[in-house]
Amino acid sequence: MKNAFNADKPIYIQVREQIEDQIINQQLKENDQAPSTNQLVNYYKINHATVSKGINQLVEEEILYKKRGIGMFVAEGARKKLLEKRRQSFTEDYIVTLVQEANKLEITNEDILTYIKKVRGDEK
Numbered sequence: 001m002k003n004a005f006n007a008d009k010p011i012y013i014q015v016r017e018q019i020e021d022q023i024i025n026q027q028l029k030e031n032d033q034a035p036s037t038n039q040l041v042n043y044y045k046i047n048h049a050t051v052s053k054g055i056n057q058l059v060e061e062e063i064l065y066k067k068r069g070i071g072m073f074v075a076e077g078a079r080k081k082l083l084e085k086r087r088q089s090f091t092e093d094y095i096v097t098l099v100q101e102a103n104k105l106e107i108t109n110e111d112i113l114t115y116i117k118k119v120r121g122d123e124k
Contacts, residue, residue, distance in 0.1 A: 023074055029074060
């Protein structure tokens with residue numbers, strides 16, 4: 001986990017996204033115990049309410065579930081849900097803008113793919 005927060009985004013969202021990233025990257029797998037609120041508070045040295053807000057959102061979205069007296073655990077299908085959500089967000093945040101700009105510049109679909117392959121290192 002990163003210990004520095006970005007000033008452009010609320011901290012509770014960043015805490016939440018870091019847990020999401022651990023699930024997506026399979027550092028946390030289905031039914032694994034997630035870091036407790038107290039662990040996150042101590043690690044980041046931030047307010048308990050801030051951490052709880054991010055964790056509670058993950059519980060509401062059924063990414064994490066609570067076992068009373070034991071802790072938080074990664075829900076079945078959590079990674080799949082997160083991938084779907086992030087892919088949708090990626091499309092809205094990046095692809096739509098990319099296509100709009102490409103249309104303005106008269107860049108073809110083939111050219112876009114060539115540029116993407118070049119950036120990813122797939123094409124030399």
